Amino acid sequence: MAGLYFEEFEPGMVIDHPTRRTVTEADNTLFSVMTLNLAPLHLDAEYSKNSIYGQRLVNSLFILGLVSGVTVPETTQGTTLGNLGFEKITFPKPVFHGDTIHVRTEIVSKRESKSRGDSGIVMFRHLGINQRDEIVCDALRAGLMLKRSAAEAPAAQS
Secondary structure, three states: OOOOOHHHOOOOOEEEOOOOEEOOHHHHHHHHHHOOOOOHHHHOHHHHHOOOOOOOOOOHHHHHHHHHHHOHHHHOOOOEEEEEEEEEEEOOOOOOOOOEEEEEEEEEEEEEOOOOOOEEEEEEEEEEEOOOOOEEEEEEEEEEEEOHHHHOOHHHHO
8 A cells, every 4th residue: 555645645634544563572572672772671570560560561662663663554655755753752651561552643734845846744643552542652753755746757757
Protein backbone atom coordinates (compact mmCIF):
# COMPACT_ATOMS: atom_id res chain seq x y z
CA MET A 1 0.00 0.00 0.00
CA ALA A 2 1.48 3.34 -1.03
CA GLY A 3 1.76 6.28 1.33
CA LEU A 4 0.03 9.58 0.74
CA TYR A 5 1.38 12.53 -1.18
CA PHE A 6 1.61 15.99 0.39
CA GLU A 7 -1.61 17.11 -1.31
CA GLU A 8 -3.58 14.21 0.18
CA PHE A 9 -2.96 15.17 3.81
CA GLU A 10 -5.43 17.55 5.46
CA PRO A 11 -5.22 18.98 8.97
CA GLY A 12 -7.69 17.16 11.20
CA MET A 13 -7.42 13.93 9.20
CA VAL A 14 -7.23 10.82 11.43
CA ILE A 15 -5.82 7.46 10.39
CA ASP A 16 -6.38 4.39 12.56
CA HIS A 17 -3.64 2.04 11.45
CA PRO A 18 -4.75 -1.60 11.08
CA THR A 19 -1.45 -3.14 12.23
CA ARG A 20 -1.28 -4.07 15.91
CA ARG A 21 1.72 -5.51 17.72
CA THR A 22 1.99 -7.43 20.97
CA VAL A 23 5.28 -6.52 22.61
CA THR A 24 7.30 -9.47 23.89
CA GLU A 25 10.06 -9.97 26.42
CA ALA A 26 12.37 -10.85 23.52
CA ASP A 27 11.62 -7.52 21.78
CA ASN A 28 12.47 -5.58 24.92
CA THR A 29 15.59 -7.55 25.78
CA LEU A 30 17.01 -7.55 22.26
CA PHE A 31 16.39 -3.84 21.70
CA SER A 32 17.79 -2.87 25.10
CA VAL A 33 20.93 -4.96 24.67
CA MET A 34 21.48 -3.88 21.04
CA THR A 35 21.31 -0.22 22.04
CA LEU A 36 23.43 -0.77 25.18
CA ASN A 37 20.63 0.39 27.44
CA LEU A 38 21.39 -1.97 30.29
CA ALA A 39 19.02 -0.35 32.79
CA PRO A 40 17.83 -3.06 35.19
CA LEU A 41 14.29 -1.70 34.89
CA HIS A 42 14.26 -3.19 31.36
CA LEU A 43 16.31 -6.33 31.90
CA ASP A 44 16.26 -7.52 35.52
CA ALA A 45 13.01 -9.13 36.70
CA GLU A 46 14.15 -9.39 40.33
CA TYR A 47 15.24 -5.75 40.47
CA SER A 48 12.02 -4.62 38.80
CA LYS A 49 9.82 -6.42 41.32
CA ASN A 50 10.79 -3.71 43.79
CA SER A 51 10.17 -0.82 41.38
CA ILE A 52 7.06 1.35 41.41
CA TYR A 53 5.72 -0.81 38.56
CA GLY A 54 6.45 -4.20 40.13
CA GLN A 55 7.73 -5.58 36.82
CA ARG A 56 10.04 -4.77 33.92
CA LEU A 57 9.21 -1.86 31.64
CA VAL A 58 9.52 -2.06 27.87
CA ASN A 59 12.21 0.30 26.59
CA SER A 60 10.52 3.56 25.60
CA LEU A 61 12.69 4.03 22.51
CA PHE A 62 11.53 0.64 21.23
CA ILE A 63 7.95 1.87 21.68
CA LEU A 64 8.72 5.09 19.79
CA GLY A 65 10.24 3.07 16.93
CA LEU A 66 7.28 0.69 16.90
CA VAL A 67 4.72 3.50 16.90
CA SER A 68 6.57 5.32 14.10
CA GLY A 69 6.99 2.15 12.06
CA VAL A 70 3.36 1.09 12.25
CA THR A 71 2.36 4.35 10.54
CA VAL A 72 4.52 3.91 7.43
CA PRO A 73 2.23 1.89 5.08
CA GLU A 74 -0.72 4.28 5.32
CA THR A 75 1.20 7.55 5.50
CA THR A 76 4.74 7.71 4.11
CA GLN A 77 5.70 4.52 2.26
CA GLY A 78 7.20 5.65 -1.03
CA THR A 79 6.10 9.27 -0.60
CA THR A 80 8.44 10.62 2.04
CA LEU A 81 11.69 12.42 1.34
CA GLY A 82 12.73 12.22 4.96
CA ASN A 83 11.88 12.44 8.61
CA LEU A 84 12.66 15.99 9.74
CA GLY A 85 12.45 15.25 13.43
CA PHE A 86 10.33 14.87 16.48
CA GLU A 87 9.17 18.04 18.17
CA LYS A 88 7.75 16.44 21.30
CA ILE A 89 7.58 12.88 22.61
CA THR A 90 5.88 11.74 25.80
CA PHE A 91 5.19 8.34 27.35
CA PRO A 92 2.12 8.91 29.56
CA LYS A 93 1.73 5.24 30.59
CA PRO A 94 4.25 2.39 30.81
CA VAL A 95 4.34 -0.57 28.45
CA PHE A 96 4.84 -4.09 29.81
CA HIS A 97 5.60 -7.43 28.18
CA GLY A 98 2.40 -8.74 26.61
CA ASP A 99 0.81 -5.35 25.94
CA THR A 100 -0.66 -4.93 22.46
CA ILE A 101 -0.09 -1.57 20.80
CA HIS A 102 -2.13 0.03 18.06
CA VAL A 103 -1.53 3.45 16.53
CA ARG A 104 -3.63 6.43 15.52
CA THR A 105 -2.19 9.28 13.46
CA GLU A 106 -3.65 12.77 13.41
CA ILE A 107 -2.55 15.31 10.81
CA VAL A 108 -1.82 18.47 12.78
CA SER A 109 -0.75 20.81 9.99
CA LYS A 110 0.93 21.04 6.62
CA ARG A 111 2.76 23.70 4.65
CA GLU A 112 4.69 24.07 1.42
CA SER A 113 8.46 23.65 1.69
CA LYS A 114 10.25 27.00 1.54
CA SER A 115 13.36 25.54 -0.08
CA ARG A 116 12.03 22.70 -2.24
CA GLY A 117 9.35 22.92 -4.91
CA ASP A 118 8.77 19.16 -4.98
CA SER A 119 7.57 18.76 -1.41
CA GLY A 120 5.85 20.04 1.68
CA ILE A 121 6.10 19.53 5.41
CA VAL A 122 3.43 17.59 7.25
CA MET A 123 3.18 17.59 11.04
CA PHE A 124 2.01 14.19 12.29
CA ARG A 125 0.82 13.31 15.79
CA HIS A 126 1.28 9.59 16.39
CA LEU A 127 -0.52 8.05 19.36
CA GLY A 128 0.50 4.60 20.57
CA ILE A 129 -2.43 3.06 22.45
CA ASN A 130 -2.47 -0.15 24.46
CA GLN A 131 -5.22 -2.77 24.78
CA ARG A 132 -6.69 -0.81 27.73
CA ASP A 133 -7.11 2.27 25.46
CA GLU A 134 -4.36 4.09 27.38
CA ILE A 135 -2.00 6.34 25.45
CA VAL A 136 1.52 4.96 25.94
CA CYS A 137 3.32 7.16 23.40
CA ASP A 138 2.43 10.60 22.05
CA ALA A 139 4.83 11.81 19.36
CA LEU A 140 4.71 14.98 17.29
CA ARG A 141 6.75 14.48 14.10
CA ALA A 142 7.56 16.53 11.00
CA GLY A 143 7.90 14.74 7.68
CA LEU A 144 9.08 16.05 4.33
CA MET A 145 6.48 14.69 1.91
CA LEU A 146 6.67 14.42 -1.85
CA LYS A 147 4.12 16.24 -3.97
CA ARG A 148 2.20 14.13 -6.47
CA SER A 149 3.14 16.52 -9.29
CA ALA A 150 6.86 15.94 -8.57
CA ALA A 151 6.38 12.16 -8.55
CA GLU A 152 4.56 12.30 -11.89
CA ALA A 153 7.03 14.69 -13.57
CA PRO A 154 8.78 13.25 -16.67
CA ALA A 155 12.21 13.32 -14.95
CA ALA A 156 10.80 11.22 -12.10
CA GLN A 157 9.57 8.56 -14.55
CA SER A 158 12.90 7.90 -16.29
